[in-house]
Amino acid sequence: MTLSELPRNTPAVVVGVQDVSAGDPIAVRLRELGFVAGEPVRVTAQGPAGREPLLVQIGYTRFALRRAEAARVSVKLAEAQA
């Protein structure tokens, strides 16, 4: 699933970032900001209108992403910790 579909406060792990066009600058920037395979990620808040933008915790940093940006990031649910 994609980050835009991830329910709030659900721990997940980044699988990858898809380019929507060749050399997609937004995808490039997302990867630079730390959206790379294996990184733990979590959506911690949503904007007041249209549940947008999303507040995303990646690494030690919080970023506000619009849904279209978050849709580039594919994620999988983190395995439950014992």
Place this chain on the structure above:
Amino acid sequence: MSEAALRIALVGNPNCGKTALFNRLTGSRQKVANYAGVTVERKEGRFAAPSGRHIQVLDLPGAYSLAATSPDEAVTRDVCLGRFEGEARPDLLVCVVDATNLRLHLRFVLELQRLGLPMLLTLNMCDAAERRGIRIDVAKLQEGLGIPVVQTVAVRRNGAEALVKQLDGQMPPLPAPLPEGADLHAEVSRLLSSAVSVPERTARIDDAIDRVVLHPVFGLAILTVLMFTIFQAVFSWAGPIMDSIDVGAAWLGGALGEAMPEGLLKSLVVDGIVAGLGGVIIFLPQILILFLFILLLEESGYLPRAAFLLDRMMVGAGLTGRSFIPLLSSFACAIPGVMAARTIQDPRDRLATILVAPLMTCSARLPVYALLIAAFIPEQSVGIFNLQGLVLFGLYAAGILSALIVAYVMKWLRRDHSEHSLLLELPSYRLPNPADIAIGLWERASIFLKRVGTLILALSILLWFLSTFPAPPAGATGAAIDYSLAGMIGKWMQPFFAPIGFNWQICIALIPGLAAREVAVSALGTVYALSATVEDPGTTLMPIIASQWSLATALSLLAWYVYAPQCLATLATIRREGGGWRVMAIATGYLFALAYLASFITYQVTLALTS
């Protein structure tokens, strides 16, 4: 012979505390200007290390990567590469990272290592890292990166001592870059796992504050209360200080008037310079109070939260959440507002923000509003509100509403359905550091006073000259200004402005208002002061216009100033920032058209209602 100064550049991600470190190193010995050709702010300062070595510090704009996506990041990239014309390549890069945000910031450090410049790493905000239980093995990190690593706390006295000591010693060797194509993120993870232990990924306090501040209901309520408080403060706190400046200017004018012999020189000093400049300096308190709040909100980390809350709504109007900061600054002055728009990466969003920034009521328009409201709007209460206050609020609201409509129309005209990006970092909350706030305010005050001392002084003198010469012919009965150049120009312009109710005195005042809006009031003051005849000696401006202008004219002028296209400095900034004459022409054209239209409607409707 003294050796040449060592030139260092501070470089790092946004929110790494770079500017606080710059302030700590250089104190008040800084120069703020623009990079040649672009309006990216260039901050340079210098200090002497204990050995007496002079060190020149350049504070580069924050960047996430050398693959620049904004004008700011492009400047950082070009200066680091030595490609920026007129800017010598630094001798040494001081990479600044936030010790609590190493996962993100170290990646940029690894990228910078490829530049082939000597560099060292500064772990900033070590106090915050310590509080959160983050432990960093400096020796291991130094070994892993192959560059010297020092720890700093930029907001603490002597917090940069380790850095200064390092700069005073041996120049660090060139770093060994990672091979091209190496996975920087993997390398960062390796470094972190060997040298850093982090108990929790986020600060609990940030999470707790964000739960309230970003809450769909409470968050918006807090934002509204905050904005309301700021505007209240701008108007009520500044009042007493402004009154005393006013009294001071009047006293100075009177004292000089008595001390100087009758004649042209006295007229120039009293009517031209003291009246002209006093009318402008009076707004310094309001500008400073507004900037005090903006700086506090910026330093504390709240402003990006406001952008987060408002993003969706602003997208609906064809703007972006990031527009919030430039537009808020525009309430003080559109020039820093337009310049702040450079932090918007998307070029279309940036352009839209730049074009509507002049619609935010800048503090230079306040004098006009204040004068006309006091003269024409009766002081009575409407429910719990004061009518004058409501009118003022209405004028501000008209500006904001117009901006939203204009942005929406532009979006519609572009028929643009492509994607605009946000990608905004929400930094950790921080207590603002008083010294950094003070330096920020001092910067604003000096920019404003420089403007008063140069441009506005020159204009006041020019206007006095135009209003005084040529002298009236012998035996003339009217006021001297009727025969002057300014009088002729005003009367020549008047037919064009007659449909919106402007008389020739207002027309004259509009001309110097082109250079600085606030001058319009002092120009009216000068014009009416020089219009005084023996039978009708001019007193102060307000009673004169209250008796000579119709309500329709006054309201029309108020409406004009909501759009106020006449500010050359803003237009020049728009040209530089927006990339050309075309954008400037569009801005000028639409603002002028809106101003004329709004004034025309206001004047004609009021005339119909009051006659």
